[in-house]
Amino acid sequence: MRRPLVFPLLFLFQLLFQLLFLLGVASTIACAQQYDLVLEGGRVIDPETRLDAIRNVGIRDGKIVRITGEPLSGRRMIHAAGLVVAPGFIDLHQHAQGLASQHVKAFDGVTTALEMEIGARDVTEFLKSKQGNSLIHYGTTASYVAARALAFGAPLSEGTILPKSGFATDQAATPEQIQQIQQRLRDQLDAGALGVGMGIEYVPGASRLEVIDMFRVAAERKLPVYTHMRSAGRVDPGSAIQSTEEVIGAAAITGASLHIVHINSTCLRDSLECLSMIEGARARGLDITTEAYPYIAGMTAINSAVFNPGWREKQGIDYSNLVLPDTGEHLTKERFDELHNSSKPQWVLIFSNTQQVVDAIIPNPLVMIASDGLESHPRNAGTFSRVIAQYVREKKTLTLMEALRKMTLMPAQMLERSTPAARRKGRLQEGADADIVVFDPETIADRSTFQKPMEHSVGVHYLLVAGTPVIDDEKLVPNVFPGQAITGSGTANGSVP
Numbered sequence: 001m002r003r004p005l006v007f008p009l010l011f012l013f014q015l016l017f018q019l020l021f022l023l024g025v026a027s028t029i030a031c032a033q034q035y036d037l038v039l040e041g042g043r044v045i046d047p048e049t050r051l052d053a054i055r056n057v058g059i060r061d062g063k064i065v066r067i068t069g070e071p072l073s074g075r076r077m078i079h080a081a082g083l084v085v086a087p088g089f090i091d092l093h094q095h096a097q098g099l100a101s102q103h104v105k106a107f108d109g110v111t112t113a114l115e116m117e118i119g120a121r122d123v124t125e126f127l128k129s130k131q132g133n134s135l136i137h138y139g140t141t142a143s144y145v146a147a148r149a150l151a152f153g154a155p156l157s158e159g160t161i162l163p164k165s166g167f168a169t170d171q172a173a174t175p176e177q178i179q180q181i182q183q184r185l186r187d188q189l190d191a192g193a194l195g196v197g198m199g200i201e202y203v204p205g206a207s208r209l210e211v212i213d214m215f216r217v218a219a220e221r222k223l224p225v226y227t228h229m230r231s232a233g234r235v236d237p238g239s240a241i242q243s244t245e246e247v248i249g250a251a252a253i254t255g256a257s258l259h260i261v262h263i264n265s266t267c268l269r270d271s272l273e274c275l276s277m278i279e280g281a282r283a284r285g286l287d288i289t290t291e292a293y294p295y296i297a298g299m300t301a302i303n304s305a306v307f308n309p310g311w312r313e314k315q316g317i318d319y320s321n322l323v324l325p326d327t328g329e330h331l332t333k334e335r336f337d338e339l340h341n342s343s344k345p346q347w348v349l350i351f352s353n354t355q356q357v358v359d360a361i362i363p364n365p366l367v368m369i370a371s372d373g374l375e376s377h378p379r380n381a382g383t384f385s386r387v388i389a390q391y392v393r394e395k396k397t398l399t400l401m402e403a404l405r406k407m408t409l410m411p412a413q414m415l416e417r418s419t420p421a422a423r424r425k426g427r428l429q430e431g432a433d434a435d436i437v438v439f440d441p442e443t444i445a446d447r448s449t450f451q452k453p454m455e456h457s458v459g460v461h462y463l464l465v466a467g468t469p470v471i472d473d474e475k476l477v478p479n480v481f482p483g484q485a486i487t488g489s490g491t492a493n494g495s496v497p
């Protein structure tokens with residue numbers, strides 16, 4: 001009576017085993033395809049661990065999950081043989097934040113571009129305007145010049161970052177105004193700013209004490225000051241050397257970390273002296289960093305206080321050194337007066353540096369690469385690939401590892417002063433954000449010129465922003481906006497939301 005039951009039981013067990021087997025196979029397949037994307041066989045370079053080897057990189061949920069010599073399989077396989085796989089470049093100094101600029105930044109290998117020098121007029125507005133429609137990661141400092149303009153009752157108009165030269169830039173602030181500026185900066189830090197941006201040269205009326213008081217605001221939040229220093233002058237008083245002393249002094253007095261922007265275009269022929277001053281201050285334990293871009297011309301607003309009376313004597317240049325970017329027109333005194341007195345902002349190129357100086361600055365180990373990007377200057381589109389093309393490949397004054405360190409790890413470490421989220425950036429390591437540039441080290445080059453500043457660079461084959469390709473097989477991917485806000489510790493979580 002019992003026997004007939006054995007067969008159905010055996011059958012059930014067989015069915016169970018088959019099911020388990022099938023489940024096992026399925027999970028093996030899932031295991032084999034556990035990555036969203038795999039970069040296969042590229043030359044992986046990480047400036048922090050000094051890894052420089054052929055590896056496969058597995059990416060899942062916007063993170064680098066696995067780096068190995070073993071084969072990996074993912075839903076998307078990208079063959080990177082012959083190409084360098086490096087952390088996406090971090091540009092601490094990017095003014096033009098629109099999509100046209102983000103496109104050319106992407107072709108230049110940049111995955112994060114931050115407005116740190118001057119800062120946004122209104123941080124909440126800035127972050128809101130970029131949310132959900134940004135190709136690459138973005139963020140900003142709190143703008144001291146905007147806060148000062150507000151305290152003087154002459155707020156900056158929408159779309160401008162620099163004040164026009166006038167009473168609000170040239171007069172000293174009263175103690176009450178200094179307090180108002182400080183309060184505005186605190187509010188902007190609360191809104192997510194990454195530090196205080198101080199364009200001191202744009203407000204020459206600022207007293208030494210006013211500058212120190214602004215550093216105090218940054219110091220109380222343990223956030224850095226990014227500064228365009230008081231003067232690019234060559235003679236005292238008002239020299240770049242004195243200006244460097246001023247900000248190093250303010251950092252020492254207050255304890256704020258300090259980043260001196262574009263040492264090339266502020267210190268000019270005294271750049272190596274300025275660098276030795278920074279080196280000395282660092283040796284005494286101060287937290288001071290700097291950056292440069294690889295071009296002989298600077299650019300700024302012609303109606304700004306940079307061109308207050310005496311600029312020619314101070315900077316050792318003349319009207320003809322000023323060139324309009326759109327037409328190539330060299331200025332005369334008459335044309336200069338007309339444009340300087342206009343309320344219409346107009347960018348002007350300033351040819352005031354030499355190739356020799358730039359060539360000495362870029363390879364210096366203290367100097368990060370940052371573009372000071374504006375759409376009328378080739379530095380916007382070409383800075384990063386130009387450094388690799390000219391200094392790694394042609395002049396051979398930088399190794400590729402060192403060049404990448406200046407573009408990835410160093411700016412990420414600078415950003416760590418503002419947010420712990422930056423520890424996951426600037427690294428090609430397991431656990432890091434999948435912000436990755438894949439480029440051909442033999443062909444990467446800038447194509448932007450003073451005549452055609454928005455020509456994009458060549459040689460970047462793939463660019464991943466938080467794991468999403470925005471450049472795919474050397475072409476821009478339409479309608480993807482993986483860029484995220486990077487915010488300071490003033491916000492609730494102090495990290496990438």
Ligand SMILES: [Zn+2]
Binds near residue numbers: 117228261262
């Ligand atoms: Zn500047």
